[in-house]
Amino acid sequence: MRLDEHPIxxxxxxxxxxxxxxxxxxxxxxxEPIAVALHAAGVKVLSxxxxxxxxxxxxxxxxxxxxxxxxxxxxxxxxxxxxxxVEGMRVETQEGxxxxxxxx
Amino acid sequence: xxxxxxLIIGGGPAGLEAAIHAAGLGAEVTLIERxxxxxxxxxxxxHMFFGSYEQFAGVRGVDIAEKLKKEIEExxxxxxxxxxxxxxxxxxxxxxxxxxxxxxxxxxxxxxVATGAYEKMLPFPNNDLPGIxxxxxxxxxMNLYGVxxxxxxxxxxxxxxxxxxxxxxxxxGAKIKxxxxxxxxxxxxxxxxxxxxxxxxxxLTSHSVKEAYGKDFVEGVVVHxxxxxWAPVPGTEERMSCDVLCLAVGLSxxxxxxxxxxxxxxxxxxxxxxxxxxxxxxxTTVSGLYIAGDVAGVEExxxxxxxxxxxxxxxAESLGYSVEGLLEKKDSARSELxxxxxxxxxxxxxxxxxxxxxxxxxxxxx
Numbered sequence: 001m002r003l004d005e006h007p008i009x010x011x012x013x014x015x016x017x018x019x020x021x022x023x024x025x026x027x028x029x030x031x032e033p034i035a036v037a038l039h040a041a042g043v044k045v046l047s048x049x050x051x052x053x054x055x056x057x058x059x060x061x062x063x064x065x066x067x068x069x070x071x072x073x074x075x076x077x078x079x080x081x082x083x084x085x086v087e088g089m090r091v092e093t094q095e096g097x098x099x100x101x102x103x104x
Numbered sequence: 105x106x107x108x109x110x111l112i113i114g115g116g117p118a119g120l121e122a123a124i125h126a127a128g129l130g131a132e133v134t135l136i137e138r139x140x141x142x143x144x145x146x147x148x149x150x151h152m153f154f155g156s157y158e159q160f161a162g163v164r165g166v167d168i169a170e171k172l173k174k175e176i177e178e179x180x181x182x183x184x185x186x187x188x189x190x191x192x193x194x195x196x197x198x199x200x201x202x203x204x205x206x207x208x209x210x211x212x213x214x215x216x217v218a219t220g221a222y223e224k225m226l227p228f229p230n231n232d233l234p235g236i237x238x239x240x241x242x243x244x245x246m247n248l249y250g251v252x253x254x255x256x257x258x259x260x261x262x263x264x265x266x267x268x269x270x271x272x273x274x275x276x277g278a279k280i281k282x283x284x285x286x287x288x289x290x291x292x293x294x295x296x297x298x299x300x301x302x303x304x305x306x307x308l309t310s311h312s313v314k315e316a317y318g319k320d321f322v323e324g325v326v327v328h329x330x331x332x333x334w335a336p337v338p339g340t341e342e343r344m345s346c347d348v349l350c351l352a353v354g355l356s357x358x359x360x361x362x363x364x365x366x367x368x369x370x371x372x373x374x375x376x377x378x379x380x381x382x383x384x385x386x387x388t389t390v391s392g393l394y395i396a397g398d399v400a401g402v403e404e405x406x407x408x409x410x411x412x413x414x415x416x417x418x419x420a421e422s423l424g425y426s427v428e429g430l431l432e433k434k435d436s437a438r439s440e441l442x443x444x445x446x447x448x449x450x451x452x453x454x455x456x457x458x459x460x461x462x463x464x465x466x467x468x469x470x
Binding site for chain 1: 235253255276
């Protein structure tokens with residue numbers, strides 16, 4: 001849920017942009033981390049663990065824990081908690097380690 | 105190969121102060137930050153700081169960040185590289201940096217590592233479910249980007265971070281079901297705890313998480329009571345529904361780069377984990393390599409800023425730079441640190457530092 005009013009802070013958001021998550025059209029604000037836009041849209045599962053395929057979500061938000069790695073514009077292992085959102089991005093839930101050569 | 109006199113790794117409270125004070129003595133500084141902005145954790149701290157005037161008492165963390173950023177931007181001696189992460193420090197003194205798709209090499213005369221800390225995890229079944237996140241992550245989402253992490257929160261940890269983040273969540277409109285604290289006492293300042301209690305949030309001391317439940321994301325936790333030996337008391341299990349379980353169970357220094365550089369490291373639990381052996385100037389056992397802030401031992405942002413000040417002055421001094429009254433300035437930074445670590449609440453920190461500080465100046469050769 002987006003906060004519009006806050007007793008102390010004012011939020012300066014970028015312009016509204018559209019992007020896709022697993023093919024589904026979504027809206028977010030330019031420059032905010034991809035995972036933030038997804039969280040605001042109610043997406044909690046960002047990836048799955050390699051061995052037991054357990055769901056993984058937003059955890060550290062500083063690009064440290066690897067819980068939020070996703071495929072963005074065909075590039076795997078993007079740290080979506082720090083990577084800024086850009087108009088037209090194609091964000092996909094990554095399964096496995098990801099490959100730079102396209103689909104496994 | 106890029107040249108710089110002092111390379112500072114990390115643009116949080118310690119790194120910012122280090123840059124300002126090293127440049128203040130006349131050194132040329134390059135400040136490297138992996139985020140697209142400076143300020144580190146200060147950028148999400150909406151509470152007013154304690155301490156003295158020098159330590160920005162009464163000023164909110166976010167406003168301290170803005171003030172320091174402005175000083176840095178106006179200082180022609182400081183060059184800032186954003187979106188830049190250090191990849192390695194090599195035996196010949198070369199520091200490699202990856203900035204977006206660029207790969208840069210630096211040969212600095214001195215290095216100050218101010219990389220900060222990362223959040224500790226708590227072991228319990230299903231602790232990997234989405235919706236279980238660190239207190240820093242919650243602050244980022246809520247205070248930096250204005251997104252509420254969830255509606256019903258269970259907080260683990262009644263130290264200062266747990267208490268402050270709980271208050272921030274309440275301010276932003278979330279409901280805190282309870283704050284769980286495994287120890288029999290509230291660890292954070294009682295002024296924060298009292299504020300939260302007045303808002304009707306229970307702080308359950310001697311309580312911890314037995315397990316989390318939920319299918320694709322956390323739907324609740326099972327809480328249980330602990331006895332005086334921290335063992336679970338059977339029959340005290342209670343289910344508490346929530347959509348966010350926030351962990352504020354401490355931080356560990358982000359010290360990988362110090363290991364890689366070959367610093368002598370020591371395991372000091374009171375400082376959050378492995379920290380580098382240092383002298384009174386915060387110089388490590390690797391020549392020309394200084395540390396400041398949480399990477400040198402997890403404390404408050406106020407202490408990080410003072411350490412940055414001290415390391416910045418010491419590094420510039422070792423290059424031959426000086427200002428009038430430098431010795432007094434360094435001594436006054438040391439007394440500021442002693443004040444911040446004074447009293448009962450600083451016992452652990454002082455004990456930890458005593459075991460890792462070597463009061464003989466290391467030889468500077470690089």
